[in-house]
Amino acid sequence: MTRSLLEVDDLDPARLRSVLDHALAWKDDPAQVPALLTGRGVAALFEKPSARTRISVEMAVATLGGHPIYIRPEEVGLAPPESTEDVARTMAGMCVAIAARVFDHHTLERMEAVVDVPIINLLSDRAHPCQALADLLTLREHFHRLEGLRVAYVGDGNNVAASLAFGAALSGVELVVASPEGYELDADVAARARNLGGTIELTGDPHDAVRGVDAIYTDVWTSMGQEAERELRLHAFAGFTVDEALLKGASPDAVFMHCLPAHRDEEVTAEVIDGPRSLVWLQAANRMHAARAVLADLLQDH
Numbered sequence: 653m654t655r656s657l658l659e660v661d662d663l664d665p666a667r668l669r670s671v672l673d674h675a676l677a678w679k680d681d682p683a684q685v686p687a688l689l690t691g692r693g694v695a696a697l698f699e700k701p702s703a704r705t706r707i708s709v710e711m712a713v714a715t716l717g718g719h720p721i722y723i724r725p726e727e728v729g730l731a732p733p734e735s736t737e738d739v740a741r742t743m744a745g746m747c748v749a750i751a752a753r754v755f756d757h758h759t760l761e762r763m764e765a766v767v768d769v770p771i772i773n774l775l776s777d778r779a780h781p782c783q784a785l786a787d788l789l790t791l792r793e794h795f796h797r798l799e800g801l802r803v804a805y806v807g808d809g810n811n812v813a814a815s816l817a818f819g820a821a822l823s824g825v826e827l828v829v830a831s832p833e834g835y836e837l838d839a840d841v842a843a844r845a846r847n848l849g850g851t852i853e854l855t856g857d858p859h860d861a862v863r864g865v866d867a868i869y870t871d872v873w874t875s876m877g878q879e880a881e882r883e884l885r886l887h888a889f890a891g892f893t894v895d896e897a898l899l900k901g902a903s904p905d906a907v908f909m910h911c912l913p914a915h916r917d918e919e920v921t922a923e924v925i926d927g928p929r930s931l932v933w934l935q936a937a938n939r940m941h942a943a944r945a946v947l948a949d950l951l952q953d954h
Contacts, residue, residue, distance in 0.1 A: 661818040696752075807835075873919050
């Protein structure tokens with residue numbers, strides 16, 4: 653059966669722990685990184701551009717000894733004139749894995765259904781699993797544990813929040829998500845996370861959410877493709893900015909996290925994201941280490 657990563661819960665707790673173990677070990681000692689991809693290529697298909705995702709995936713493949721092939725959608729003709737399935741079959745015929753950053757999660761499912769190489773979700777409208785793995789890696793590296801940590805996600809209950817919920821459930825992190833009305837984390841996502849054994853709370857009050865937590869996490873209020881909703885979202889998210897006043901409600905040793913890009917003085921103030929409690933740049937750098945460990949896990953049987 654093909655090993656793919658369309659969402660974090662494609663892993664189980666043991667595999668997730670193994671991925672994080674390898675990510676940390678190889679980060680500490682790059683000489684341990686296995687040359688699993690020598691002479692082999694990984695297709696990196698980007699419907700949506702991203703600096704961190706492209707750099708992290710290309711470096712992950714390169715440091716495993718392989719060749720990353722960056723592909724824009726106009727280069728392969730997704731949808732007309734060529735079907736998603738045919739594009740996937742072509743890439744799978746020459747590469748040992750397909751990593752894709754797409755608008756519609758169904759695109760990934762269509763690819764997975766017709767190829768026998770791993771499909772790695774670099775971002776879709778439903779999930780951002782590689783980001784969540786980098787988040788967990790960052791928390792573990794900073795706190796030296798995951799079990800029992802309490803994290804508040806303040807903002808849109810989007811794909812980032814969904815993947816974080818599954819990652820938290822699989823690793824013993826307690827998660828509270830604070831969102832304005834109409835932008836809550838999907839109820840099905842919360843139910844799935846709880847079914848995995850996770851502790852997840854939903855609230856509309858950011859100050860209640862951050863009380864005593866070990867980390868506060870946020871994301872942009874208006875993501876790529878939502879530009880027409882910008883003014884509506886700015887109004888809806890008023891009061892959800894992570895500022896010093898909100899940070900003071902967390903644990904004295906609490907840290908700040910953001911998946912980037914950031915809009916300073918919207919979802920977070922410059923004082924917080926550029927301040928001493930911010931782990932944002934460690935988090936960004938850990939995208940590569942997490943991606944490398946995921947690739948190794950998915951390719952071990954290929």
